[in-house]
Amino acid sequence: MELFDTSKSVLQEIRLPADEFPNVRLLVKRDDLIHPEVSGNKWRKLKFTIELVSYQKKDGILTFGGAYSNHLLAVAAACKFAGLKSIGVVRGEELTATSNENLKRCSELGMELIFVSRESYDERAEKSCQEGWKEAHPHYLLVPEGGANYYGMVGCQEIVKELPEKVDHLFVAQGTTTTSCGLLLGSDEKTRLHVVPVLKGFDSMAEMRKLLFPFLIDEETINEYLERVEVHSEVHFGGYGKWNPELLDFITHCKTAFDLPLDKIYTGKAFYALMEWLKVQNFQTPQTIAFLHTGGLNNG
Structure with a gap:
């Protein structure tokens, strides 16, 4: 079931001065x-998580996020359009469904919001905590914060198919x-x-290795993939948010x-890193x- 048409994701060419950036084609x-x-x-x-919910005949998705989480909004909207239910576990017991526009919209889309303390939220990945959520909501598929699972990684591999061959x-x-990780697995070995x-x-590197390990199993293969990764770690502008x-x-x-809109949480920082890198x-x-413009403009 194709809910959203990815053909709307065009390739926009950014025209840079040839004398300043020789031999560069930026898309x-x-x-x-x-x-x-x-x-x-x-x-x-x-995409594949939604398909899995339907295949397993679950009622919907239970997932996690902060007060301004784009992931929560995306899950609420995708489930609404797919005819599924959604539950969002939100960090911050002092919050309500009217605390900000993001949470309001999640609620409008039919997402049930459960507000928990920061201490409880920090335990969300622990096995006992996950088993508790599954037991309380057996008809919902549990999805990690940010959609960080195998199905999310596989879905991101498809992006590469929509890029130029080289x-x-x-x-x-x-x-x-x-x-x-999805881009790494889906891209050419020369990219x-x-x-x-x-x-x-x-x-x-440690976090990518952790996510890749169940998928690739072999440590040597993981190392070969990670050799193609370059980390720009000093462009966080003080940290998240x-x-x-x-x-x-x-x-x-x-x-x-x-004519390129960027947000100040993710894409603005990443594109800044790209341009600084190009200069040298x-x-x-x-x-x-x-x-890759990963969206996020609602909160950016």
């Missing part, structure tokens, strides 16, 4: 255009590593994957100069560089 994969509320990598990560460098913002973690102190005037000015410039390159041969 932006506009996954933010797939759907206004299930945009970017969110639909990619949910991509030398592929940039993406990184949160849970699900999208970046270098650049990941931009938006969390301060985030160990990208933090920014400064320099980043905001950069986002404004990109909208004006390239001196390509002697033509290079195709692709940037």
Whole structure:
């Protein structure tokens, strides 16, 4: 069942001055255009999960997120359109369904919101905690925060099929590593994957290895894949959900100069990392560089 048409995700070419950026062809994969509320990598990560819910004849999805979680909104919208129910476990027992526009919209879409303390939320990945949620809601499929599971990773592999045959460098913002792992598995062995973690102190390689291990099993194979990954770890602007005037000015410039909307949580930081990286390159041969726009504009 195809809920959202990914053909809306066009390839936008960014025209850069040839004298400043020789031999560079820069493309932006506009996954933010797939759907206004299930945009970017969110639909990619949910596609096969939604199919699994239907296959297992479950009532819907139970998942987790913060007060401004794009993932919660995406799950609420995707389930609504698929005729499924949804439950969102939200970090912060002091919150309500009217605390912000994001939670309001989740509620409008039919998502049941359960607010828990930060201490309880931090235990969400523990086996005993997950078993408790499954026992309380047996007719719901439990999905990790951000859609970080096997099905999300497989869904993100499909993005590569919509890129040009030859991509030398592929940039993406990184949160849970699900999208970046999917891109790594789906891309050509000659493509270098650049990941931009938006969390301060985030160990990208360790987290990617953890997600890839059940999928690839063989440690040597995982190492071969990870050799193609370059981490840009110093472009977090202070950490998750933090920014400064320099980043905001950069986002404004990109909208004006390239007609490219970016958010200040994920894509703004990742595209900033790409442009800073390009400034110090001196390509002697033509290079195709692709940037995945992962959406997130609702809260950005």
